[in-house]
Amino acid sequence: MTAITHFNIKGLTEVQVLEARRNHGGNSLDYKKESGFFAALKSIAKEPMVLLLLATSSIYFISGKTGDGIFMASAILLVVAISLYQNSRSRNALEKLKDLTQPVCKVIRSGDIQEVTSEELVLGDSLMIEEGTAIAADGTIVHSNDFSVDESILTGESLSVYKDKDSxxxxxxxxxxxxxxxxxxxxxxxxNKTRLGEIGKSLEDIQEEKTPLERQINSFVKKMVIAGVLVFSIVWAINYFQSYSFTSSLIEALTLAMSILPEEIPVAFTTFMALGAWRLMKLGIVVKQMKTVETLGSATKICTDKTGTLTENKMTLAKVFTLVDSKITETAAIASDTEKELVRLSMWASEPIPFDPMEIALHQVYKTTNxxxxxxxxxxxxxxxxxxxPPMMTHIFEDTSGNRIIAAxxxxxxxxxxxxxxxxxxxQIENALESLTGEGFRVLGVGEADFKGKDYPKRQQDFKFSFKGIIAFYDPPKKNITQVLEDFYSAGIQVKIITGDNATTTGAIAKQVGFKGFEKSISGEALMQLSDAEIQKIVTDTNVFTRMFPEAKLKIIEALKTNKEIVAMIGDGVNDGPALKAAHIGVAMGxxxxxxxxxxxxxxxxEDDLSKLVDAVAMGRRIYANLxxxxxxxxxxxxxxxxxxxLPLALGWIYPNIFSPIHIIFLELIMGPTCSIIYENEPIEANSMLEKPRAFTSTFFNMKxxxxxxxxxxxxxxxxxxxYQYAVWQGYNEALTRTMVFTLLIVANIVLTLVNRSFYYSVLTTLKYKNKLVPLIIAITIGITVVLLFVKPVxxxxQFERPDFLQILMSCAAGFLSVIWYEAVKWRKRLRE
Known part of the structure; x- marks a missing residue:
């Protein structure tokens, strides 16, 4: 059997593999690319906040305020260090994802089939490539069955090219x-020696398009930068014409510009997306495109194949029906010659090296019955x-004596x-089909033809076939599929089956697993007869689509997208490719x-487990909500x-410049980790998977x-x-006023962090959420504040002054009350619902 399977191809030995790798290297595409660290450094150097810090630090040094200058320079280093750390975490997460998406290949080595990653291939390897696989290296065909290749990535030609060793x-x-x-x-x-490798440099330089959410966030940040420049100009002018001091007015203007720039937003976006992908990877879900993370939580329709998604894809030949005997027999009870002949013909109609589960099953049953x-x-x-x-296939075999088998x-x-x-x-055949498909069996018809001569018909349909019988396969539903469907329905997501199988079999399996809408279906042929407007209506109220082919699947996806649905398409076959590409979220089985x-x-x-998609949707909703x-x-x-x-500057209050750049940057350093670290680590809220997906038209920043x-x-x-005014009324000096206002902002920052962990549940509920970083970050913030207020050199x-107990109490109470009021809003919201 080894000789039959491998066509007497032995492949390289392990020694030859090691020698080939030593002499010619591995199968990876390597190009000179800028180091991730230096690319990140260049990107950080262009950030407006870093440029402002550099300008402020320089002004301090020029004006002789060395201490302030050193502090601002230290702040620059700290900002850069935090940004590099976040960038490194994101980059490492993406690198791990790249490793996981590396294709696995089948090679023949030392006479055995082995599975290796594409990078492990060496020159001279015997590589097996079959329908649906990506070719991992250049090579020459030594054996082929009905072999065709899609070369559009190199040639631009959309039609596949037939190839064999003799052409x-x-x-x-x-x-x-x-x-x-x-x-x-x-x-x-x-x-790099492959044809793709030689042109690969141009592929490396292609920039990934920004997602809608990324564009929204960038647009918001740009508007804030423009606002910062305008306010900077106004404040500088006011200060200058009051003091006629160029450097001090410039520093005060820079202070306000710093306060306006929300540079944490793009950092938060990148961090949330990359770490979200990493968290999904830990769940067994490989994200190939970052935009998928932000789209996941908004999926409204999930289109799934039946075989391998709703079912196990463990095809077993369950029953056979022979036309001569006109009876249905279980595989274990096959005894008559006509039944054995039906299995024999089914095997000959399959690929000599089977890779489809049904064909593998036929080869196995053939061995046991013949x-x-x-x-x-x-x-x-x-x-x-x-x-x-619907499709069929025909194979013609001959032996050395000229005996011929034509099986379809x-x-x-x-x-x-x-x-x-x-x-x-x-x-008789219709009755048998009705009986078999009604039990959920997948059925195939089998026929035989007789043909003399070598001038074969151009089309297989031109043979005169003798119908021999029906073979029925059973593919059991996955054990957890009913719960998975219930989870999708609870999350407000509609599920649709798009399959190549017939309506009766699909309906029977759908009914078994508790699928909503199993009673109504439409075939691919019928769908293609409809206008686009009619298809848009059909896809709204029909959930089962049978006898589907690539064009029909694509029509369904496009119609759903036209209906403003966010579509996830699940598939594993070659004919699922176009639909997977067209869907907002294409999901393949690993x-x-x-x-x-x-x-x-x-x-x-x-792991081909559809329940993981429920986890992915939950993670998508969590990431979006936390961001x-x-x-x-x-x-x-x-x-x-x-x-x-x-306002104190514009209104001419007694202490017009209450904060300087060192206070602003310090507040920024406290706020940055809060948003990027605490919120990214927040668990999913209890009601997230019970809410409807967010609307397609909603923007990230809706007005409410x-x-x-x-x-x-x-x-x-x-x-x-x-x-501020209370301190002035009490006759406190500028340093003490500054201390009280700064303390209030720190307290408000802490309370806001806790209150905004949910815009629905109370802070008492969210305190029970498991997020170890919340107490840690808050403790660090309080610790730093204590040092600022009570360690004299600092x-x-x-330019603070040590406050007394009542002054601290006043600041803390005002800070607490200025945020905690929102709990009443949340309480009213819960009461209404």
């Missing part, structure tokens, strides 16, 4: 994909690939069309999925800083949420300015 087109290239059949190739080029194994004696001389709507299998409807049958026979499906998808479920909380927090806490710096953040910020500013440097 002048006997070479295959890295990056192309197998459209049909199977081949064994000898690798002739690897890594005493003599004829496979070594017959050679495949002609084949017709799987085609037609396919959808029963396809086999019925090409067979001459009496009305009685047709009725174990049984073809390489074409994995390439087209943006998400890969490593929103972080950005709302940033907006809220920036407003009081801006107003506390600007933005208004909430602005009002929160304004109330904190009112508290801050109240304490207090003097920051």
């Amino acid at each position: 002048d087109k006997n070479e295959v290239y890295r990056g192309t994909t197998v459209a049909g059949g199977l081949a064994i190739i000898t690798i002739t080029a690897i890594g 005493i003599t194994d004829e496979r070594p004696d017959f050679k495949l001389v002609h084949e017709y690939p799987l085609d037609g709507k 299998k396919g959808a029963p409807e396809a086999m019925l069309e090409v067979s001459d049958l009496t009305e009685v026979q047709q009725k 174990t049984k999925g073809t390489e074409i499906a994995k390439q087209a998808a943006s998400l890969i479920l490593k 929103k909380k972080a950005i709302q927090y940033i907006i809220s806490i920036h407003i009081p800083i801006i107003l506390t710096v600007f 949420e933005l208004a909430t953040s602005i009002i929160q910020g304004v109330v904190i500013a009112v508290g801050s300015l109240f304490v 207090t003097d440097f920051f």
Whole structure:
């Protein structure tokens, strides 16, 4: 059997593999790329906040305030260190994801089939490539069955090219994909020496398009930068014409510019997306594209194949129906010659090297039911690939004596069309099909033809077939699939089945697993007869789509997208590729999925477990909600800083410049970790998977949420300015006034962090959330504040004054009250719902 399977190809020995790797290297594409560290450093150097810090530090040094200059320079180093750390975490997460998405290849080495990663391939390896796989190296075909390749990545040609070892087109290239059949190739080029490797530099330079959310956030930050420049100019002018001091007025203007810049927002976005992908990876979900993370939580429709997603994809030949005997027999009870002949013909209609679960099952049953194994004696001389709507396939074998076998299998409807049958026979077949499909079996018709001569018909449908019978496979539903469907329904997500199987079989399996809408279905052919407007209506109220082919699947996805749905498409086959690519979220199966499906998808479920997609949707909702909380927090806490710096100056209060750049940057350093670290680590809220997905049209900053953040910020500013005026009324000096206002902002920052952990549940509920970073960050913040207020050298440097107990109490109470009021809003919201 080894000789049959490998066509007497032994491949390289382990010694030869090691020697080839030593002489020619591994199969990886290596280009000179800028170090991630230096690229990150360049990016940070362009950040407006860093440029402002550099300018301020320089002014301090020039004006002789060396201490302040050193502090600002230290702040620059700290900001850069934090940014590099965040960048490093993001980069490391993405590198791990790249490793996981590396394709696995089958090679023949020392006469055995082995699975290795694409990078482990060496020159001279015997590589097996089959339908749905991406070709990992250049090579020459040494054996093939019905083999065709999609070379559009290199040539731009959309049509697949048929190839075999005897034609002048006997070479295959890295990056192309197998459209049909199977081949064994000898690798002739690897890594940068492949044709793709030689043109790969241009592929490396392609920039990834920014996502809608990324564009929204960048647009918001740019607007804030423009506002910062305008306010900077106004404040500088006011200060200058009051003091006529160029440097001091410039420093005060820079103070306000710093307070306006929300530089934490883009950092938070990048961190949340990358770490979200890393968290998904730990759950067994590989994210290939960052944009998937932000889209996951908003999925409204999930389109899934039946085989391998709802079912185990463990095909067993369960029953056979022979037309001659006109009876259905279980596989274990196969005894008659006609039943054995049906299994034999089914095997001959399959690939000589089977890779499809059904064909593997047929080869196994053939071995157990037929005493003599004829496979070594017959050679495949002609084949017709799987085609037609519904599809069928035909193989022609001959032995050395000229004995010929022409066997075909396919959808029963396809086999019925090409067979001459009496009305009685047709009725018998229809009854058998109704019985088998009603039990959820997947059925194939089997036929045989007789043909003399070598001038084979152009189309397999032109043979005159004799219908022999039906073979029925059982693919059991996955054990957890009913719970998975219930989880999707609870989350407000509608599920649709898109399958190549027939309506009765699909309906039976759908009913078994508790699928909503199993009673109503439409076929691919019927769907393609409809107008686009009609399809848009059909996809709204129909949940089962049968006898689907690539064009029909694509039509469904496009229609759902036109209906403003966020679509996730789950698939594992070659014909799922276009739909996976077109969907907002393409999901491929990691174990049984073809390489074409994995390439087209943006998400890969490593263990083929659909429950992981529920986890992915939950994670998507969690990431989106936490990012929103972080950005709302940033907006809220920036407003009081801006107003506390600007209003005393604009209104000519007694202490017009209450804060200097060192105070602002210190507040920034406290706020940065709060939003990026605490909120990223927040658990999912209890009601997240019971809410409907967010609407397609909603923007990240909708007016209601933005208004909430602005009002929160304004109330904190009112508290801050109240304490300012209270201190002035009490006759406190500038240092003590500054201390009280600064303390209030720190307290407000801590309370806001806790209150905004949920915009629905109370702070008493969220305190029970498991997030070890919350007490840690708050303890560090309080510790630093204590040092600032009570360690004299530090207090003097920051131009503070040690407050007494009542002054601290006043600041803390005002800070607490300026935030805690929002709990009443949340209470009313819960009461209404």
